[in-house]
Amino acid sequence: MLYLNTSSQAPYLGALPESTSLPLLQQVMRVSARRVLTGLLILGGISTLTQFLRFCLPCRQPSQGAGEPVTVLVRDGWRVSSDVPLVFVGGVPRSGTTLMRAMLDAHPAVRCGEETRVVPRILGLKLGWAAEKEGVSTKVLDRAVTAFLLQIIAGHGEPAPLLCNKDPFTLKSAKYLAHLFPNSKFLLMLRDGRAAVYSMISRRVTIGGFDLSSYRDCLAKWSGATQAMLTQCTQVGSKRCLAVRYERLVLHPRSTLQTVLKFLGLPWHEGVLHHEEAIGKPGGVSLSKTERSTDQVMRPVNLDALTRWVGHMPPDVMADMDAIAPMLGRLGYDPRANPPNYGQSDPQFLNNTQRMSMKGSQTER
Amino acid sequence: MRGQKVSMLLGCALLCSASLLYLGLSGIDCPPPDHAHRHTWADAHLGSTNQSQASPIYYGEDTPLIFIGGFPRSGTTLMRAMLDAHNAVRCGEETRVIPRLLAMRATWSRSARERVRLDEAGVTDQVLDSAMRAFLLEVIIGHGEPAARLCNKDPFALKSLSYLARIFPQAKFVLMLRDGRATVHSMISRKVTISGFDLTSYRDCLTKWSRAVEGMYSQCQGAPEGSCLPVRYEQLVLHPEVEMRKLLSFLGLPWDPAVLHHEDLIGKAGGVSLSKVERSTDQVVNPVNTDALSKWVGHIPSDVLREMDDIAPMLARLGYDPLANPPDYARPDPIIAPKNYTLADDDFLLLSFREQKPYIPVRWRRR
Numbered sequence: 077m078l079y080l081n082t083s084s085q086a087p088y089l090g091a092l093p094e095s096t097s098l099p100l101l102q103q104v105m106r107v108s109a110r111r112v113l114t115g116l117l118i119l120g121g122i123s124t125l126t127q128f129l130r131f132c133l134p135c136r137q138p139s140q141g142a143g144e145p146v147t148v149l150v151r152d153g154w155r156v157s158s159d160v161p162l163v164f165v166g167g168v169p170r171s172g173t174t175l176m177r178a179m180l181d182a183h184p185a186v187r188c189g190e191e192t193r194v195v196p197r198i199l200g201l202k203l204g205w206a207a208e209k210e211g212v213s214t215k216v217l218d219r220a221v222t223a224f225l226l227q228i229i230a231g232h233g234e235p236a237p238l239l240c241n242k243d244p245f246t247l248k249s250a251k252y253l254a255h256l257f258p259n260s261k262f263l264l265m266l267r268d269g270r271a272a273v274y275s276m277i278s279r280r281v282t283i284g285g286f287d288l289s290s291y292r293d294c295l296a297k298w299s300g301a302t303q304a305m306l307t308q309c310t311q312v313g314s315k316r317c318l319a320v321r322y323e324r325l326v327l328h329p330r331s332t333l334q335t336v337l338k339f340l341g342l343p344w345h346e347g348v349l350h351h352e353e354a355i356g357k358p359g360g361v362s363l364s365k366t367e368r369s370t371d372q373v374m375r376p377v378n379l380d381a382l383t384r385w386v387g388h389m390p391p392d393v394m395a396d397m398d399a400i401a402p403m404l405g406r407l408g409y410d411p412r413a414n415p416p417n418y419g420q421s422d423p424q425f426l427n428n429t430q431r432m433s434m435k436g437s438q439t440e441r
Numbered sequence: 442m443r444g445q446k447v448s449m450l451l452g453c454a455l456l457c458s459a460s461l462l463y464l465g466l467s468g469i470d471c472p473p474p475d476h477a478h479r480h481t482w483a484d485a486h487l488g489s490t491n492q493s494q495a496s497p498i499y500y501g502e503d504t505p506l507i508f509i510g511g512f513p514r515s516g517t518t519l520m521r522a523m524l525d526a527h528n529a530v531r532c533g534e535e536t537r538v539i540p541r542l543l544a545m546r547a548t549w550s551r552s553a554r555e556r557v558r559l560d561e562a563g564v565t566d567q568v569l570d571s572a573m574r575a576f577l578l579e580v581i582i583g584h585g586e587p588a589a590r591l592c593n594k595d596p597f598a599l600k601s602l603s604y605l606a607r608i609f610p611q612a613k614f615v616l617m618l619r620d621g622r623a624t625v626h627s628m629i630s631r632k633v634t635i636s637g638f639d640l641t642s643y644r645d646c647l648t649k650w651s652r653a654v655e656g657m658y659s660q661c662q663g664a665p666e667g668s669c670l671p672v673r674y675e676q677l678v679l680h681p682e683v684e685m686r687k688l689l690s691f692l693g694l695p696w697d698p699a700v701l702h703h704e705d706l707i708g709k710a711g712g713v714s715l716s717k718v719e720r721s722t723d724q725v726v727n728p729v730n731t732d733a734l735s736k737w738v739g740h741i742p743s744d745v746l747r748e749m750d751d752i753a754p755m756l757a758r759l760g761y762d763p764l765a766n767p768p769d770y771a772r773p774d775p776i777i778a779p780k781n782y783t784l785a786d787d788d789f790l791l792l793s794f795r796e797q798k799p800y801i802p803v804r805w806r807r808r
Contacts (some may be wrong), residue, residue, distance in 0.1 A: 099746070112591070114449070116622075118449075118453050121453075122453075122456065122457060122460065122475060124463075125460075125524065128462065146579070148575050149501065149569075150571070188561070190561065190562040190563060191558060191562055192562055192563075192564050193555075193564065194549070194559070194560060194564060194569070194572075197545065198545075199541075201541065201542065201545060205538055205541075211535065211536050211537035211538055212536050212538055212583070212584055213583075215583070216579065216584060217538065217582035218578070219579045219583060220445050220538075220575075220576045220577075220580045220583070221576070223576055223578075223579045224572045224573070224575055224576040225572075226575070227568065227571045227572035227575045228564060228568060228569075228572050231563075231567075231568040231571055232562060232563035232564045232565075232568050233563050238622035292583055308501075309674060342653075360547075363559075363562070364561040364562050366557065366558045366561045367561075408781055425806035
């Protein structure tokens with residue numbers, strides 16, 4: 077900036093004005109005022125930007141752990157909180173879920189009971205509501221769902237130190253359940269998809285979304301559902317979710333159940349290997365007359381259902397097996413082997429199967 | 442100088458990006474919900490009651506809840522706003538989840554086979570009812586600030602009025618009734634979508650209105666003595682003090698003059714909390730007024746007007762002359778004596794459309 081002085085002296089460029097046409101104080105004030113103004117403007121700009129960002133960026137919800145746990149009064153004097161130890165057993169239907177829960181029921185410290193049927197439905201409802209921003213807040217909705225689930229899971233059977241729930245499709249919401257119930261664990265039953273699909277089609281077990289007239293459709297749906305559940309299980313983490321193979325359970329019940337009980341933090345109990353003796357007994361296994369697996373689970377652990385599916389798959393489906401059901405290969409079930417080698421049975425339990433075949437099974441399939 | 446300016450700009454840019462990065466990485470804590478500041482009000486006013494919130498142990502089946510409902514566009518929001526203005530009551534916005542869960546519960550009970558399956562699973566009616574109660578209480582309690590009397594307004598929740606009366610024996614129900622023509626006109630002109638209703642047809646909407654209201658009204662009459670009060674919108678806006686005194690006496694609440702000036706308490710602690718997305722919010726911010734009473738006149742197609750009584754029999758039953766456009770709301774005809782409805786325990790669904798012609802008293806003046 078050049079100041080022309082009143083004198084006729086020509087100003088020279090590049091040099092600080094030495095003219096004192098304006099008082100020094102005023103000069104300094106003018107410059108500083110400008111700087112201060114600019115500074116203030118900048119600060120104002122930053123703060124508005126910050127406020128704007130506050131609304132744009134997703135904000136962190138205050139930690140849920142801070143809230144008190146949901147508690148419900150189930151029956152006279154029996155209160156259950158959401159931090160109670162819980163185990164959820166699930167998987168695609170016809171994968172041995174009922175057998176697993178029956179064996180667990182035979183343990184004196186566990187009570188699963190029958191499929192509640194309503195637990196997956198309310199989880200489905202909640203999923204549909206999750207997208208809405210209106211109405212109740214997520215936190216309140218979660219508490220309400222927790223209260224509902226606790227009442228059903230605790231209320232539909234007898235008390236036990238470890239409560240358990242078996243509704244196959246609940247494992248599709250394992251992550252959400254893990255969030256609602258901080259001390260919950262999950263058991264995901266896996267099985268050769270061909271065996272599961274053969275079972276649902278031959279026994280005509282209606283499952284929502286599965287077209288029982290088509291092996292192709294059922295296998296594809298099995299693959300999708302298994303993948304979804306396995307993903308949830310992985311996200312929940314290995315400390316809280318354990319995948320159990322049906323084949324391993326029936327071939328090596330003792331070692332498999334030892335793994336399961338250790339995972340659940342329970343002591344061993346020999347009764348889990350003889351769940352059929354605890355059926356209908358107090359503190360034992362309660363079965364539903366209307367569930368589709370009841371007739372099978374009344375019998376001791378056996379190998380009858382392992383390879384029944386062989387020879388029943390349509391040839392075109394068998395040819396495309398890997399493309400139709402990619403989870404088969406990924407889980408280690410050879411899609412082209414009919415059947416794959418599931419392993420050798422424990423001799424003790426081989427007797428069960430032989431005894432069953434000698435008596436003659438009631439159901440041919 | 443230019444150099445200084447440039448460096449200052451650079452400094453700004455650096456600062457901005459640094460703060461952006463910091464905010465993005467560390468995350469901002471969500472602003473506390475609006476309810477937070479109201480708790481202090483609640484602490485001050487509810488010091489006498491030792492009720493603890495957010496835990497259904499202390500709220501059981503004996504909780505004296507208030508359920509407000511009725512067909513949408515019948516003054517339900519106005520009613521709940523006026524009650525919210527009462528210092529002992531909190532209703533809050535529509536929850537939207539409550540009617541859906543109630544509808545789901547109704548489907549489970551509808552099928553006999555499903556009932557057997559549920560019973561076999563140990564999921565008896567008692568277990569289901571406890572679960573429903575727990576869910577409803579958590580929602581109603583957590584939905585807004587604490588209050589001595591908790592209230593819920595979801596219009597279609599009263600489609601399950603009988604069921605709610607069974608699981609909450611101490612609850613009171615307020616069923617809002619309104620001239621179906623006004624209701625339907627409001628729906629259609631404001632394009633308020635309700636599933637199953639064809640907003641292009643007055644005939645369709647009036648028919649369905651009649652059916653829906655019949656279902657809710659019968660349940661109201663069938664509810665235990667003194668637990669359900671039908672309130673007419675027209676009477677509420679024409680004589681608010683009379684109606685509110687009657688209502689508060691029915692609810693067992695002391696008189697509070699604030700209920701006549703709910704518009705003064707909007708957004709205030711202990712007052713009326715409104716939803717930004719609900720369709721009646723823009724109307725309910727105003728004081729009680731009679732503007733909406735006869736807006737419908739002249740908008741209903743003439744063929745529908747001619748057949749009004751056949752299309753919507755509930756009009757006459759509720760005391761609205763089907764052939765008067767409009768009826769004289771200031772001098773209401775009484776609700777016609779109810780038919781004998783015997784509701785089975787699980788009949789908390791819409792009753793089927795009755796073919797019978799309603800009884801119309803001779804003294805109707807046909808204009």
